[in-house]
Amino acid sequence: MMTRQENETLCRVGPDTPMGRTMRRYWHPIATSAQLPSPDCAPLRTKLLGENFVVFRDSDGKVGVLDEGCPHRGVSLALGRVEEGGLRCLYHGWKFNVEGKLLETPNHPDPRICDVIKAKAYPVREVSGLIWAYIGDAAKEPPFRRYAFDEVPASNRVIHRIDVQANYLQLAEGGVDSSHVGILHTNQVRPSWRAMRQSSDQGVLDAAVMEDNAPSLEIEDTPFGYHYAAIRQSMAGGGKRNVRVTPFILPTLRVIPATFYYFNVFETPMDDVSTATYIVTHSDRPLVDEEITKVVGLDDTRFYSRSECAFTATWAERLGQDRASMNQSWTGLWGIQREDAVMALAAGPILDRTKEHLVAADQAVVRLRRRLMDAVKLVESGHAPPGVNLTDLTKVLARDQDVAADVPWQDLAREHQEFAAAAE
Template sequence: MLSHNDNEILCRVGPGTPGGALMRRYWHPVCTSAQLPHPDCAPLRVRLLGENYVVFRDTEGKVGFLEELCMHRGASLALGRVEEGGIRCLYHGWKFSVSGAVMETPNHADPKYAARMKAPAFPAREEGGIVWAYVGPLELLPAFSHYAFMDSAPNNRVVLRVNVACNYLQLVEGGEDSSHVGVLHTNMARPGWKDDEFTPNPDVVNPAALASNDLEPALKIEDTAFGFHYVALRKTADPRVRNARVVPFIVPYGRIIPAPAFQFTVLEVPEDDTHTSTYIVVHGDAPVTEEKIIELLGLNDPKYYDRKNCTFSASWMDTFGQNRELMKENWTGLRGVEVEDATIGLSQGPLYDRSREHLVPADQAVVRVRRVLLDAIKRVMENRQPPALGLDLRGVSACDRQLEDGTAWQDLLPGHRQTVTA
């Protein structure tokens, strides 16, 4: 159980909140590269940590991240023209570069005036098929953290964004909760469950393809430079061997989930207190297609996902599209990993009150997420550096392997102990 006060501290991310102060110390994904498909394409309106911004790609292909409202008279730059090296406000034609430099002020055509001005712009960069921005204090700008997927060949990587109308922490906790995989994702995790038989799922792309039928994993947790990692140990037919599923938590909201042949890096970026942009990056040593991942996640059905605006669109209006008749053969009456995860997160409400829950040992990683984030917030409030700033994360991954008795689970991913500053 979490106190109501601590719940508020963790979940509120707007300006002036303790959680917001923590979040503003990190680089955040703000859109996928595919959402800005070419130079001078339409800009995007972005909500991040309770505030509105505009992101655009200029004539040379560089990305810019500015406050949404024009510094002149407050019109939205998300409606603006992107042309000739900048973004131009429709209202009076003021034009800004990706750095915020004032390029033109047509209704006051004095170059000296424009030279003295600068629009509120923020550091932005493009890596791994994602546009990232930093909106915290410039004097505290951290180095950029480097994930393994950023080095992957484009054909071996898929990047998706899924906007979900609930608080980020509900989705983070779901992702760090190993015991839910064998239950919520029963049809993918434990094929044959209807006949009380376990048949391993042969899909090497599916992160819910468990190698064990054990629904009560034993958890062991260890703090790391990037946050923590934990192992969920499941029984196998051989009493001397257990299945070990290792998952990291990367402060403030990242995780990596193993599939047999791929890694799923998931970043739960808070738009505000009750909306989250989930970035899912799938990468491995072999080609993978967006269509395959969209189908696996259940997002190929338009009643669940609007691919144009990246919104998870199912809701209580249609009971999330749940098919009760299908539940005779399908555990949830839903189809797809992300559809099941997002539906459960939404079912908890826009911002879940954790003071009413009852936890069990299988929830240890969820408790550790909260503890690590509360400690990070405390550090920021005391003007100390929070964890996981500017790290080289290329050695951080996840795995699902067999572990013989007497073998240290940490040895499965030795790169976790060697994480250093980027």
């Protein structure tokens, strides 16, 4: 059981909090490229770690991330005009480029002001359909990382962003909680249910197949965070066991195995009570966007739009649950991410972990909290958090495999071991 203080430490992410300081040591996704589809398109107003930002794409296609408030008198730059190499505030027309340089001040003819005043701008990278920002101390900017999904062509990748009104930790915990997969996601992964219900949804997903819902968990820390194996009886029998290996890369990324692809999921805190979940699905073969969108359950326009990104289901409509469909849909919901988002929402904005009753199946959740707490302690004592200087994470991947009973699960993630050895 956690104390109230520990829960606060893990969940609060503002600039003056221990976790906020820790999270600010890493790069984070702040938008998808699709949210800024063309040069001079509408700017994006968003949040990261409790602060407000405007993200815009200039006439040359370069992306800038600035503090939202105009340095003149604080109006949101997200309403501004994006034109001729910069973002122009609507109020008095001050114009800034992607580096925050002040270019024009129509209400103040002395150009020397442009050398004195700057908009606060942050380091930005745009890679593989994600826009990343580093909003921490400039002197501590870590190297930029590469992930496995950066290694495949764009046609083999599908990206979704879904903003959920819940603290990041309960979403991240769901991602390392293997025992819920065969229960909450019964619609998608349990052959016995699928055979029974004869739904038109049947066959859209081969995310995983499982009937054993009490996996044993084995967990190891790694330089990037930790990884764990969920070990089940194999559906194929023959004395084999099924092993699902999930890595968690601090501070927010997990990689989840599906049959033909991987889900790379970042639970990026927008503030204490809202989270931008970025799901990067990648494969060694081309993916069809509509199929992945259906798999993750983001094809229902009543609760989600690809352009706005917000998951909008509320208790007013029972978080989108359709109970009349529950002879067909185990949850009365459809799609993996939608089910996960609803579970996070159903726990309230910030889960009170002092009231939990944890069991052995929650070990990977406990390890997540511990590794995040390790990171906080390191940062608060003047050290770098785990993995912050690792640049090549392309070999950190998830596994789902049937193996003979005497094969150690670590053999399935040998790259993680080699990676760990190299990092020492």
